[in-house]
Amino acid sequence: MKLSRLLLIILNLLLVTGSIYADDMDRKNCLALAKFGESAMKARxxxxxxxxxxxxxxxxxxxxxxxxxxxxxxxxDFPIYKNLEYADVVAxxxxNQFYKICISKE
Incomplete structure (x- = not known):
């Protein structure tokens, strides 16, 4: 699944479930998604x-x-890179992609 498609699904889930309201979908929420995405990729x-x-x-x-x-x-869906410096860049x-897509939906 492409990252932008995943983010759209996530944003819709957030709105449908009421865990965030449309008025609250601001840069803070986008930043939280982005930070979790980076943590998940670093762990991977x-x-x-x-x-x-x-x-x-x-x-x-x-x-x-x-x-x-x-x-x-x-x-x-991403491979593990042996070079940790490159792995950090990937993370x-x-x-950045989560954040960019998210703020474009504000």
Whole structure:
């Protein structure tokens, strides 16, 4: 699934579930999505398993949990890079794409 499609699904989920209202969809929420995306990708790049990552979010409220799991799952569509410096760049770019797409929907 393309990142922009994933983000649109996430934003719709947030609005439908009422976990954020349209008026609250601001840069702060976009930043939170982007930061979680970066964390998920860094964990992926460092070899953390998808199972462990899903366990880490299992106690979140259901709508939030679904969003976090979607971001985690998307991160696992990327290969692991052996060069940690490059892996950090990939994580940063993953985060930047979430943020860019999110703020364009404001």
């Amino acid at each position: 790049q460092r070899g953390i398993s998808i199972i462990d990552m899903h366990k880490a979010v299992e106690k979140e409220p259901e709508p939030v949990k679904k969003i976090m799991e979607s971001i985690i799952n998307e991160a696992f 940063s770019e993953y985060s």
